[in-house]
Amino acid sequence: xxxxxxxEKQYVGFATLPNQVHxxxxxxxxxxxxxxxxxxxxxxxxxxxxxxxxDLYKDRKLxxxxxxxxxxxxxxxxxxxxxxxxxxxxxxxVDTPGFGDAVNNNExxxxxxxxxxxxFEQYFRDESGLNxxxxxxxxxxxxxYFIPPFGHGLxxxxxxxxxxxxxxxxxxxxxxxxxCLTPNEIKKLKDRVREEIDKFGIKVYQFPECDSDxxxxxxxxxxxxxxxxxxxxxxxxxxxxxxxxxxxxxLYPWGIVEVENQSHCDFVKLRNMLIRSHMHDLKDVTCDxxxxxxxxxxxxEMTRLVCERMVKSLxxxxxxxxxxxxxxxxxLSPHLLSVNWLRTTGWRVPSPSCLCPxxxxxxxxxxx
Numbered sequence: 001x002x003x004x005x006x007x008e009k010q011y012v013g014f015a016t017l018p019n020q021v022h023x024x025x026x027x028x029x030x031x032x033x034x035x036x037x038x039x040x041x042x043x044x045x046x047x048x049x050x051x052x053x054x055d056l057y058k059d060r061k062l063x064x065x066x067x068x069x070x071x072x073x074x075x076x077x078x079x080x081x082x083x084x085x086x087x088x089x090x091x092x093x094v095d096t097p098g099f100g101d102a103v104n105n106n107e108x109x110x111x112x113x114x115x116x117x118x119x120f121e122q123y124f125r126d127e128s129g130l131n132x133x134x135x136x137x138x139x140x141x142x143x144x145y146f147i148p149p150f151g152h153g154l155x156x157x158x159x160x161x162x163x164x165x166x167x168x169x170x171x172x173x174x175x176x177x178x179x180c181l182t183p184n185e186i187k188k189l190k191d192r193v194r195e196e197i198d199k200f201g202i203k204v205y206q207f208p209e210c211d212s213d214x215x216x217x218x219x220x221x222x223x224x225x226x227x228x229x230x231x232x233x234x235x236x237x238x239x240x241x242x243x244x245x246x247x248x249x250x251l252y253p254w255g256i257v258e259v260e261n262q263s264h265c266d267f268v269k270l271r272n273m274l275i276r277s278h279m280h281d282l283k284d285v286t287c288d289x290x291x292x293x294x295x296x297x298x299x300x301e302m303t304r305l306v307c308e309r310m311v312k313s314l315x316x317x318x319x320x321x322x323x324x325x326x327x328x329x330x331x332l333s334p335h336l337l338s339v340n341w342l343r344t345t346g347w348r349v350p351s352p353s354c355l356c357p358x359x360x361x362x363x364x365x366x367x368x
Contacts, residue, residue, distance in 0.1 A: 038146025039100035
Protein backbone atom coordinates (compact mmCIF):
# COMPACT_ATOMS: atom_id res chain seq x y z
CA UNK A 1 0.00 0.00 0.00
CA UNK A 2 0.95 3.65 -0.33
CA UNK A 3 1.13 4.05 3.47
CA UNK A 4 3.51 1.13 3.96
CA UNK A 5 5.61 2.39 1.04
CA UNK A 6 5.89 5.82 2.66
CA UNK A 7 6.86 4.23 6.01
CA GLU A 8 9.51 2.14 4.27
CA LYS A 9 10.98 5.23 2.62
CA GLN A 10 11.27 6.94 6.02
CA TYR A 11 12.89 3.88 7.65
CA VAL A 12 16.68 4.29 7.87
CA GLY A 13 17.57 1.11 9.75
CA PHE A 14 19.60 2.13 12.81
CA ALA A 15 16.83 0.71 15.01
CA THR A 16 18.42 -2.70 14.31
CA LEU A 17 21.63 -1.72 16.16
CA PRO A 18 20.59 -3.52 19.40
CA ASN A 19 20.04 -6.70 17.38
CA GLN A 20 23.49 -6.35 15.81
CA VAL A 21 25.09 -5.87 19.25
CA HIS A 22 23.15 -8.86 20.58
CA UNK A 23 24.29 -11.14 17.75
CA UNK A 24 27.90 -10.05 18.14
CA UNK A 25 27.84 -10.50 21.91
CA UNK A 26 26.27 -13.97 21.70
CA UNK A 27 28.83 -15.01 19.10
CA UNK A 28 31.74 -13.75 21.21
CA UNK A 29 30.41 -15.15 24.48
CA UNK A 30 30.68 -13.75 27.99
CA UNK A 31 33.08 -14.18 30.88
CA UNK A 32 32.57 -13.72 34.59
CA UNK A 33 34.98 -14.16 37.49
CA UNK A 34 33.52 -14.88 40.92
CA UNK A 35 35.57 -15.08 44.11
CA UNK A 36 34.33 -16.95 47.17
CA UNK A 37 35.89 -16.24 50.57
CA UNK A 38 35.22 -17.43 54.09
CA UNK A 39 36.50 -19.97 56.53
CA UNK A 40 36.27 -23.70 55.85
CA UNK A 41 32.97 -25.47 56.39
CA UNK A 42 30.75 -22.53 55.44
CA UNK A 43 29.32 -24.28 52.34
CA UNK A 44 31.14 -22.21 49.71
CA UNK A 45 31.71 -25.07 47.28
CA UNK A 46 28.18 -26.40 47.67
CA UNK A 47 26.64 -22.98 47.05
CA UNK A 48 28.70 -22.39 43.89
CA UNK A 49 27.69 -25.79 42.52
CA UNK A 50 24.06 -25.02 43.36
CA UNK A 51 24.19 -21.61 41.67
CA UNK A 52 25.57 -22.83 38.36
CA UNK A 53 24.28 -26.44 38.37
CA UNK A 54 27.75 -27.84 37.87
CA ASP A 55 30.40 -29.70 39.86
CA LEU A 56 33.57 -27.63 40.08
CA TYR A 57 35.12 -29.47 43.00
CA LYS A 58 35.31 -33.10 41.87
CA ASP A 59 38.96 -33.59 42.90
CA ARG A 60 38.86 -31.57 46.11
CA LYS A 61 40.81 -33.01 49.04
CA LEU A 62 39.43 -32.29 52.51
CA UNK A 63 42.11 -31.48 55.10
CA UNK A 64 42.09 -32.62 58.68
CA UNK A 65 42.44 -30.25 61.65
CA UNK A 66 46.23 -30.56 61.89
CA UNK A 67 46.70 -29.86 58.17
CA UNK A 68 44.40 -26.82 58.33
CA UNK A 69 46.45 -25.31 61.18
CA UNK A 70 49.62 -25.40 59.05
CA UNK A 71 47.86 -24.38 55.83
CA UNK A 72 48.42 -20.91 54.38
CA UNK A 73 45.90 -19.02 52.27
CA UNK A 74 45.91 -20.29 48.69
CA UNK A 75 44.33 -19.01 45.50
CA UNK A 76 42.79 -21.75 43.36
CA UNK A 77 41.03 -21.08 40.05
CA UNK A 78 38.35 -23.28 38.53
CA UNK A 79 37.19 -22.45 35.00
CA UNK A 80 34.19 -23.99 33.28
CA UNK A 81 32.39 -23.19 30.02
CA UNK A 82 28.60 -23.12 30.40
CA UNK A 83 26.11 -22.84 27.55
CA UNK A 84 22.42 -22.05 27.94
CA UNK A 85 20.05 -21.43 25.00
CA UNK A 86 22.97 -20.69 22.69
CA UNK A 87 24.60 -18.19 25.06
CA UNK A 88 28.12 -19.16 26.18
CA UNK A 89 29.54 -18.14 29.54
CA UNK A 90 33.14 -18.70 30.61
CA UNK A 91 32.84 -18.88 34.38
CA UNK A 92 35.92 -18.61 36.59
CA UNK A 93 35.58 -19.38 40.29
CA VAL A 94 38.44 -18.14 42.49
CA ASP A 95 38.53 -20.12 45.72
CA THR A 96 40.54 -19.09 48.80
CA PRO A 97 41.15 -22.24 50.90
CA GLY A 98 42.94 -21.59 54.17
CA PHE A 99 41.39 -18.16 54.78
CA GLY A 100 40.41 -17.70 58.42
CA ASP A 101 41.46 -21.21 59.46
CA ALA A 102 44.74 -20.41 61.20
CA VAL A 103 45.22 -19.69 64.90
CA ASN A 104 46.74 -16.33 63.97
CA ASN A 105 44.74 -14.71 61.14
CA ASN A 106 46.74 -11.51 61.04
CA GLU A 107 46.72 -10.19 57.44
CA UNK A 108 45.38 -13.50 56.12
CA UNK A 109 43.63 -11.45 53.42
CA UNK A 110 46.96 -10.24 51.95
CA UNK A 111 47.29 -13.06 49.33
CA UNK A 112 43.73 -12.28 48.21
CA UNK A 113 44.31 -8.54 47.78
CA UNK A 114 47.61 -9.30 46.00
CA UNK A 115 45.82 -11.63 43.60
CA UNK A 116 43.18 -8.98 42.75
CA UNK A 117 45.92 -6.39 42.16
CA UNK A 118 47.84 -8.85 39.97
CA UNK A 119 44.80 -9.28 37.72
CA PHE A 120 44.40 -5.50 37.47
CA GLU A 121 48.10 -5.16 36.65
CA GLN A 122 47.95 -7.85 33.97
CA TYR A 123 44.91 -6.23 32.36
CA PHE A 124 46.63 -2.81 32.50
CA ARG A 125 49.71 -4.25 30.78
CA ASP A 126 47.61 -5.95 28.09
CA GLU A 127 45.55 -2.80 27.57
CA SER A 128 48.72 -0.71 27.18
CA GLY A 129 50.35 -3.20 24.81
CA LEU A 130 50.43 -3.33 21.03
CA ASN A 131 47.94 -6.17 20.54
CA UNK A 132 44.71 -5.15 22.28
CA UNK A 133 42.36 -7.24 20.20
CA UNK A 134 42.09 -10.39 22.31
CA UNK A 135 42.65 -9.20 25.86
CA UNK A 136 41.87 -11.87 28.45
CA UNK A 137 39.81 -10.38 31.27
CA UNK A 138 40.67 -12.18 34.53
CA UNK A 139 39.66 -9.29 36.81
CA UNK A 140 37.54 -10.37 39.78
CA UNK A 141 34.02 -9.04 39.18
CA UNK A 142 32.41 -10.12 42.44
CA UNK A 143 33.39 -11.53 45.83
CA UNK A 144 30.89 -13.57 47.85
CA TYR A 145 31.95 -13.28 51.48
CA PHE A 146 30.53 -15.93 53.81
CA ILE A 147 29.70 -14.75 57.34
CA PRO A 148 29.33 -17.54 59.94
CA PRO A 149 25.83 -17.88 61.43
CA PHE A 150 27.29 -18.64 64.85
CA GLY A 151 27.72 -15.32 66.60
CA HIS A 152 26.20 -11.90 67.05
CA GLY A 153 27.43 -10.07 63.95
CA LEU A 154 30.73 -9.45 62.22
CA UNK A 155 33.98 -10.72 63.70
CA UNK A 156 37.17 -8.59 63.60
CA UNK A 157 38.53 -10.75 60.75
CA UNK A 158 35.32 -10.14 58.76
CA UNK A 159 35.62 -6.37 59.21
CA UNK A 160 39.31 -6.25 58.31
CA UNK A 161 38.85 -8.49 55.27
CA UNK A 162 36.02 -6.41 53.80
CA UNK A 163 37.82 -3.13 54.54
CA UNK A 164 40.92 -4.45 52.77
CA UNK A 165 38.95 -5.42 49.66
CA UNK A 166 36.04 -2.98 49.37
CA UNK A 167 37.99 -0.53 47.17
CA UNK A 168 39.13 -3.33 44.83
CA UNK A 169 36.12 -5.60 44.24
CA UNK A 170 32.33 -5.78 44.55
CA UNK A 171 31.68 -7.46 47.90
CA UNK A 172 28.37 -9.27 48.49
CA UNK A 173 28.11 -10.48 52.10
CA UNK A 174 26.23 -13.74 52.72
CA UNK A 175 25.04 -15.38 55.93
CA UNK A 176 26.14 -18.98 55.47
CA UNK A 177 24.23 -22.08 56.58
CA UNK A 178 21.03 -20.14 57.22
CA UNK A 179 19.23 -23.39 58.11
CA CYS A 180 21.02 -23.20 61.49
CA LEU A 181 18.91 -20.18 62.45
CA THR A 182 15.23 -19.47 63.00
CA PRO A 183 13.55 -16.75 60.86
CA ASN A 184 13.64 -14.37 63.82
CA GLU A 185 17.34 -15.03 64.42
CA ILE A 186 18.10 -14.45 60.71
CA LYS A 187 16.30 -11.10 60.80
CA LYS A 188 18.22 -9.98 63.91
CA LEU A 189 21.56 -11.09 62.43
CA LYS A 190 20.85 -9.28 59.15
CA ASP A 191 20.01 -6.05 61.00
CA ARG A 192 23.17 -6.37 63.10
CA VAL A 193 25.41 -7.00 60.08
CA ARG A 194 23.90 -4.03 58.21
CA GLU A 195 24.48 -1.78 61.24
CA GLU A 196 28.10 -2.88 61.58
CA ILE A 197 28.77 -2.45 57.86
CA ASP A 198 27.61 1.17 58.17
CA LYS A 199 29.45 1.66 61.46
CA PHE A 200 32.84 0.53 60.10
CA GLY A 201 32.40 2.32 56.75
CA ILE A 202 32.53 -0.86 54.65
CA LYS A 203 31.53 -0.33 51.03
CA VAL A 204 29.64 -3.40 49.88
CA TYR A 205 28.09 -3.67 46.42
CA GLN A 206 25.28 -1.15 45.97
CA PHE A 207 22.38 -2.03 43.71
CA PRO A 208 21.86 0.58 40.98
CA GLU A 209 18.75 2.70 41.12
CA CYS A 210 15.86 1.64 38.87
CA ASP A 211 15.21 3.74 35.79
CA SER A 212 11.92 5.61 35.72
CA ASP A 213 10.73 3.66 32.66
CA UNK A 214 11.09 0.25 34.36
CA UNK A 215 7.86 -1.66 34.98
CA UNK A 216 6.42 -1.97 38.48
CA UNK A 217 7.23 -5.68 38.76
CA UNK A 218 10.96 -5.05 38.18
CA UNK A 219 10.93 -2.17 40.68
CA UNK A 220 9.32 -4.40 43.29
CA UNK A 221 11.89 -7.16 42.71
CA UNK A 222 14.71 -4.62 42.98
CA UNK A 223 13.27 -3.30 46.24
CA UNK A 224 13.06 -6.83 47.67
CA UNK A 225 16.69 -7.49 46.73
CA UNK A 226 17.88 -4.34 48.50
CA UNK A 227 15.91 -5.17 51.64
CA UNK A 228 17.19 -8.76 51.63
CA UNK A 229 20.92 -8.06 52.01
CA UNK A 230 22.96 -9.69 53.41
CA UNK A 231 21.53 -12.80 51.77
CA UNK A 232 20.90 -15.75 54.08
CA UNK A 233 21.72 -18.79 51.94
CA UNK A 234 21.63 -22.57 51.94
CA UNK A 235 23.32 -24.78 49.37
CA UNK A 236 22.63 -28.38 48.42
CA UNK A 237 23.48 -30.69 45.54
CA UNK A 238 21.14 -33.41 46.80
CA UNK A 239 17.71 -34.01 45.29
CA UNK A 240 15.05 -35.01 47.84
CA UNK A 241 11.31 -35.59 47.64
CA UNK A 242 9.00 -33.01 49.21
CA UNK A 243 5.22 -32.81 48.79
CA UNK A 244 5.39 -35.33 45.96
CA UNK A 245 8.00 -33.31 44.05
CA UNK A 246 11.73 -33.78 43.66
CA UNK A 247 13.57 -30.68 44.83
CA UNK A 248 17.09 -29.71 45.79
CA UNK A 249 17.27 -29.54 49.54
CA UNK A 250 18.58 -30.88 52.82
CA LEU A 251 16.85 -33.66 54.71
CA TYR A 252 16.70 -33.35 58.51
CA PRO A 253 14.91 -35.47 61.14
CA TRP A 254 12.42 -32.64 61.61
CA GLY A 255 11.78 -31.95 57.93
CA ILE A 256 13.21 -30.77 54.62
CA VAL A 257 14.90 -27.45 53.85
CA GLU A 258 14.35 -26.53 50.20
CA VAL A 259 17.14 -24.52 48.60
CA GLU A 260 14.85 -22.86 46.04
CA ASN A 261 11.98 -22.14 48.43
CA GLN A 262 12.06 -18.39 49.11
CA SER A 263 10.36 -18.84 52.49
CA HIS A 264 13.30 -21.03 53.58
CA CYS A 265 16.29 -18.95 52.39
CA ASP A 266 17.46 -16.23 49.98
CA PHE A 267 19.17 -18.56 47.49
CA VAL A 268 16.78 -17.72 44.63
CA LYS A 269 17.16 -13.96 45.25
CA LEU A 270 20.95 -14.30 45.23
CA ARG A 271 20.90 -16.32 42.01
CA ASN A 272 18.54 -13.87 40.31
CA MET A 273 20.69 -10.93 41.34
CA LEU A 274 24.03 -12.51 40.53
CA ILE A 275 23.14 -14.11 37.19
CA ARG A 276 19.84 -12.86 35.80
CA SER A 277 19.69 -9.17 36.64
CA HIS A 278 22.99 -7.67 37.90
CA MET A 279 25.85 -9.66 36.36
CA HIS A 280 26.51 -6.99 33.73
CA ASP A 281 26.36 -4.21 36.33
CA LEU A 282 28.91 -6.06 38.49
CA LYS A 283 31.24 -6.13 35.47
CA ASP A 284 30.58 -2.45 34.71
CA VAL A 285 31.36 -1.37 38.29
CA THR A 286 34.55 -3.45 38.23
CA CYS A 287 35.66 -1.81 34.98
CA ASP A 288 34.44 1.76 35.53
CA UNK A 289 35.17 2.15 39.25
CA UNK A 290 37.60 -0.37 40.76
CA UNK A 291 39.83 -0.84 37.72
CA UNK A 292 39.78 2.88 36.85
CA UNK A 293 40.92 3.71 40.40
CA UNK A 294 43.79 1.21 40.06
CA UNK A 295 44.65 2.56 36.59
CA UNK A 296 44.68 6.17 37.84
CA UNK A 297 47.01 5.21 40.71
CA UNK A 298 49.34 3.44 38.26
CA UNK A 299 49.47 6.44 35.92
CA UNK A 300 50.11 8.82 38.84
CA GLU A 301 52.93 6.61 40.12
CA MET A 302 54.46 6.32 36.65
CA THR A 303 54.24 10.10 36.17
CA ARG A 304 55.87 10.70 39.55
CA LEU A 305 58.76 8.33 38.75
CA VAL A 306 59.32 9.92 35.32
CA CYS A 307 59.32 13.42 36.85
CA GLU A 308 61.77 12.35 39.55
CA ARG A 309 64.13 10.88 36.94
CA MET A 310 63.88 14.02 34.80
CA VAL A 311 64.57 16.28 37.77
CA LYS A 312 67.49 14.13 38.91
CA SER A 313 68.96 14.07 35.41
CA LEU A 314 68.55 17.83 35.07
CA UNK A 315 70.15 18.47 38.45
CA UNK A 316 73.17 16.34 37.56
CA UNK A 317 73.48 18.07 34.19
CA UNK A 318 73.37 21.55 35.73
CA UNK A 319 75.70 20.50 38.53
CA UNK A 320 78.34 19.61 35.96
CA UNK A 321 78.11 23.13 34.50
CA UNK A 322 79.10 24.76 37.81
CA UNK A 323 82.63 26.06 38.33
CA UNK A 324 85.07 23.65 39.98
CA UNK A 325 85.23 25.65 43.21
CA UNK A 326 81.51 25.14 43.71
CA UNK A 327 81.58 21.46 42.70
CA UNK A 328 84.48 20.78 45.03
CA UNK A 329 82.57 22.16 47.99
CA UNK A 330 81.48 19.47 50.41
CA UNK A 331 78.35 21.47 51.10
CA LEU A 332 77.05 21.05 47.57
CA SER A 333 75.81 17.96 45.68
CA PRO A 334 73.20 17.52 42.94
CA HIS A 335 70.38 16.51 45.32
CA LEU A 336 70.79 19.75 47.28
CA LEU A 337 69.89 21.98 44.33
CA SER A 338 66.48 23.45 45.12
CA VAL A 339 63.40 23.40 42.91
CA ASN A 340 63.49 27.20 42.73
CA TRP A 341 67.06 27.00 41.47
CA LEU A 342 66.04 24.55 38.74
CA ARG A 343 63.30 26.93 37.67
CA THR A 344 66.02 29.40 36.71
CA THR A 345 66.87 27.15 33.75
CA GLY A 346 63.78 28.40 32.00
CA TRP A 347 60.83 26.66 33.69
CA ARG A 348 59.84 29.74 35.75
CA VAL A 349 62.28 32.30 37.14
CA PRO A 350 61.59 33.07 40.82
CA SER A 351 61.85 36.56 42.25
CA PRO A 352 65.42 37.67 43.20
CA SER A 353 64.45 37.91 46.88
CA CYS A 354 63.94 34.13 46.90
CA LEU A 355 67.42 33.36 45.55
CA CYS A 356 70.54 32.55 47.50
CA PRO A 357 73.98 33.81 46.20
CA UNK A 358 74.66 30.53 44.38
CA UNK A 359 71.28 30.70 42.65
CA UNK A 360 71.89 34.35 41.70
CA UNK A 361 75.21 33.31 40.10
CA UNK A 362 73.42 30.52 38.19
CA UNK A 363 70.69 32.90 37.03
CA UNK A 364 73.23 35.35 35.68
CA UNK A 365 75.27 32.66 33.91
CA UNK A 366 72.30 30.70 32.52
CA UNK A 367 71.28 33.67 30.40
CA UNK A 368 74.69 33.90 28.70
